[in-house]
Amino acid sequence: MKVRTVPTSPNFLRRGSPALASAALAVLAAALAPQARAQAVAPVAAQALQANQLGFSASAQTEVARDELSVSLQAVRDGSDATQVQTALKQVLDAALAEARRAAEGQQMTVRTSGFSIQPRYGRDGRIAGWSGNAGLTLEGRDVARIAATAGRLQGMNIVATGYSLSRELRERHESALTEQAIRRFRERAAEMARQFGYTGYLLREVTVQDGEVDSGVRPMPMARMVASTAAEAAPAPLPTEGGRATLSVTVQGTVTMTR
Numbered sequence: 001m002k003v004r005t006v007p008t009s010p011n012f013l014r015r016g017s018p019a020l021a022s023a024a025l026a027v028l029a030a031a032l033a034p035q036a037r038a039q040a041v042a043p044v045a046a047q048a049l050q051a052n053q054l055g056f057s058a059s060a061q062t063e064v065a066r067d068e069l070s071v072s073l074q075a076v077r078d079g080s081d082a083t084q085v086q087t088a089l090k091q092v093l094d095a096a097l098a099e100a101r102r103a104a105e106g107q108q109m110t111v112r113t114s115g116f117s118i119q120p121r122y123g124r125d126g127r128i129a130g131w132s133g134n135a136g137l138t139l140e141g142r143d144v145a146r147i148a149a150t151a152g153r154l155q156g157m158n159i160v161a162t163g164y165s166l167s168r169e170l171r172e173r174h175e176s177a178l179t180e181q182a183i184r185r186f187r188e189r190a191a192e193m194a195r196q197f198g199y200t201g202y203l204l205r206e207v208t209v210q211d212g213e214v215d216s217g218v219r220p221m222p223m224a225r226m227v228a229s230t231a232a233e234a235a236p237a238p239l240p241t242e243g244g245r246a247t248l249s250v251t252v253q254g255t256v257t258m259t260r
């Protein structure tokens with residue numbers, strides 16, 4: 001079947017008969033009609049899609065006993081000569097390291113240094129009046145009793161901070177279970193809310209999963225207590241500690257499209 005092409009230029013329409021001009025306009029309108037309908041339907045479809053969208057979140061939480069202890073210790077020395085201060089700090093740190101390494105060998109406890117520095121002290125005239133320095137040592141791990149006992153035996157070093165946290169193994173085990181629980185709650189809630197809105201189901205559009213600890217668990221020790229203990233030169237004793245409990249949380253947040 002041949003399809004006749006009808007010219008639609010203005011000159012042709014002016015030269016042609018009125019009947020032919022009307023026919024040309026009718027053909028042009030028929031050709032443009034599908035495009036016009038598509039442009040009119042597109043905004044309506046987008047509005048319907050947005051109207052069917054639903055955003056919400058679901059969470060799961062649990063309390064877990066903190067199982068990892070960190071103790072930070074520091075030695076401070078002053079003197080008129082920088083070399084003497086450095087030597088004194090090195091002696092204290094070497095002795096503390098040797099004691100801590102013996103206690104940590106083959107146990108759930110790690111030892112690491114956490115800083116060694118020496119700074120000048122200036123007098124009122126702006127000249128150097130002496131030197132002060134400090135050296136740090138940190139004990140950490142899951143053997144809480146051993147860490148507390150070792151910290152109490154390290155002579156010449158003051159405890160400057162303690163902190164409890166969750167070990168990676170314990171955190172991952174609980175977060176895996178919480179993630180499964182939060183996802184199940186999200187799906188159940190999506191189905192229930194879709195039903196309440198008069199729909200029969202839903203399609204998942206986008207989702208994010210966030211996990212974390214509600215409380216960091218850091219417990220700094222009061223400085224006044226540390227100074228008093230050092231001045232009194234009390235007999236070595238285990239450090240009193242209490243880890244408490246942490247709250248782990250997993251939240252699933254997303255958007256669904258409710259379907260008929």
